[in-house]
Amino acid sequence: MKSTKKPRTTVTHSLAHLDVLISGASIAGPALALWLARYGARVTVVEKAPALREGGFAVDFRGEAHRTVLRRMGIWDEVHRRQTRMGRQVIVEADGRERVELPAFLMSGDVEIFRGDLSAILYERTRDDVEYVFGDSVATLSEHSDGVDVTFDHGAPRRFDLVVGADGLHSRTRRLAFGNESRHLRFLGYYVAGFGIPNHLGLDRTAQVYSEPGRTVMVSNYDGDPERAGAGLVFASEWLGHDRHDKEAQKRLLAARFADMGWPHAAVVLENLEDADDLYFDAIAQIHVDGLARGRVVLLGDAGYGATMGGIGTGTALVCAYVLAGELAAARGDHRAAFAAYEAEVRDYARGCQRTSGNAGPFLAPPTERRIRSRDRAYRLLASRFLAGFFKRLTERAANGITLKDYGPAEGGPRTARDYASRNRQP
Ligand SMILES: Cc1cc2nc3c(=O)[nH]c(=O)nc-3n(C[C@H](O)[C@H](O)[C@H](O)COP(=O)(O)OP(=O)(O)OC[C@H]3O[C@@H](n4cnc5c(N)ncnc54)[C@H](O)[C@@H]3O)c2cc1C
Incomplete structure (x- = not known):
């Protein structure tokens, strides 16, 4: 629920003394990098x-809350x-034949953009x-009193002051610092896949959705x-324990699960799946960790x-x-104070946001014909x-469930490429 508490303004400081490694360059990683660079930290994203x-x-x-952060990041107009x-x-x-129509104003929030954009x-x-x-990844993390020694799959070992795991649902950083994924990943009984296809339905900023018990196919044209x-494919399933890196095996699996659907366009979607080079396939799952930081290592976003x-x-x-960036700057880079404050600020908020997604699978692909009908009535x-x-x-309500502090103007200024070239601390 939107809080009525007044936002607090906090004095922030330069983080020019900090070397930070962020694992993951999707959304959370580059977003944190933007802030840390503004505060003057030296940031490496792998x-x-x-x-x-x-x-x-x-x-x-x-x-x-979303609006405020987009504005403060300076990306509101571009988004x-x-x-x-x-x-x-x-x-x-x-x-x-059309069964139910959902109007646009319901689905797309205030502003909608492709994840890749x-x-x-x-x-x-x-x-x-x-x-x-x-093209590289953290291989090992070893923490010392004054930093974290990091080895990589390919690059030379380096030492950083802090390491941030922004490497998604299957975070390797989390595995290295917090333990095996099975301790933290809560599978919700569904899988989701997405990929680009030719616009064979001739859609123009519209979507068509077809459901059978436990499986749904969606074809959409968002950008005209x-x-x-x-x-988009969503299906109910037991835990598959599939190889997340074997895209061909994932395609075979999807083809088997979606074979013989009544809607003829489902077959066309499957034909195009064979050539898809942008397949996203994952379990619908949640991550629950007991505390977001371990020493100098902290988790951000899906991780x-x-x-x-x-x-x-x-x-x-x-x-x-x-x-996270604001708390680091407010604490002058003291990671213990900053990580504790970050945890206190975001824990309930992130939980609340997770809760809204808990029913996504059964709603998108109801398990029985009766449940499909009642979903459609709800629509x-x-x-x-x-x-x-x-x-x-x-x-x-969930998206607004945080009172954002104003961390004040960022000090420290951006780094230059030369700073990085002259650095590379060796462990
Ligand atoms: C290609 C792609 C497509 C997606 N499509 C959808 C979608 O259709 N629907 C949806 O709900 N969510 C999707 N997501 C997830 C969505 O982006 C996140 O839920 C959300 O934006 C939070 O982002 P994040 O940066 O925390 O995690 P993610 O977006 O998952 O990003 C994690 C990043 O870390 C990288 N990474 C993973 N392991 C390592 C490693 N060992 N070392 C270094 N880097 C690593 C990944 O390649 C990725 O770039 C997708 C993510 C990706 C990467």
Whole structure:
């Protein structure tokens, strides 16, 4: 719920004395890098992928906290310039007849953008002040009283003052510092996949959704590009324990799960899956850790409180990056004080955002025909302006559930490439 407490203003300090390693260059990592560079810290972002990753569905921002952070980051205008403008979404019968229509104002928050476009904006804004290392990954972490010694899969070992795990739901940083994934990942009984396909339905900023018990196919065109559309697949399943790096095996798995659907376009989607080079496939799951920091290592975004679906994880990551950087600056880089304050500020907020996504799987792909019908009835009700307003307020409640401190103007100024070249502390 939106708090009535007054935002507090905090004095911040330069972080020029800090070397920070961030693992993960999607959303949370570059967002934190932006703030830390403004406070003068030397920031290195290591990303496992060989280049900035494209792809992903549209993600949306809603409510005051998201708006405030986008504005303070200075990306408000650009996010709006590159926003998608999704129109209506229609649930169809197998023969293509429209069953339920969901109006646009319900689905897209205040502003909606492709995940890949947002990631690119953040990268563009930080690439001159931050060292990005693509195609590498943290291999080991070893903490000492004055820093963390880090080895990499490929690069030379280095020492950092702090390490931030912003490497997503399956964070390796979390595994290294907090223990095995099985201790922290709560599987919610569903999987989700997304990939680009030709716009064979001729959609224009609209989406069609077709459900059978336990599986749903979605085809959408968000940006009006007449050639391209996005396919989304959601299905109920036992835990698959699949190889997350074997895209071909994932395609086979999806093809088997979605074979013989009544809607003819589902077959076209599957044909295109064979050639997809941007497949995103993951469990719908949540991350629950007992404390977001271990010594000099801290978790941010999906790595610390991920929720896969529900659309709110991206806004949460931006808000929490703002808080983490602000608390570090307020504490003059004292990580113990800063991490404790970060945890206190975001813990309940992140939990609240996770809760909104808990029912995403059964809602998107109801397990029985009866549940499909009752979901559609709920959609029909929500399509009325009155209930839609109520629904919008409900979803905004979680996104707004934090009173943002004003951390004051960032001191320290951005770094230059020469700073990085003259550095590289060896352990
Ligand atoms: C390509 C892609 C597509 C996505 N599509 C969707 C979607 O369609 N729907 C949805 O709800 N969510 C999607 N997400 C997740 C969504 O981006 C996040 O929920 C949210 O934005 C929070 O972002 P994050 O930066 O915390 O984590 P993520 O966006 O998951 O980013 C984690 C980053 O860390 C990198 N990484 C992982 N392991 C390592 C490692 N060992 N070393 C270095 N780097 C590592 C990853 O390559 C990735 O760039 C997608 C994420 C990615 C990367």
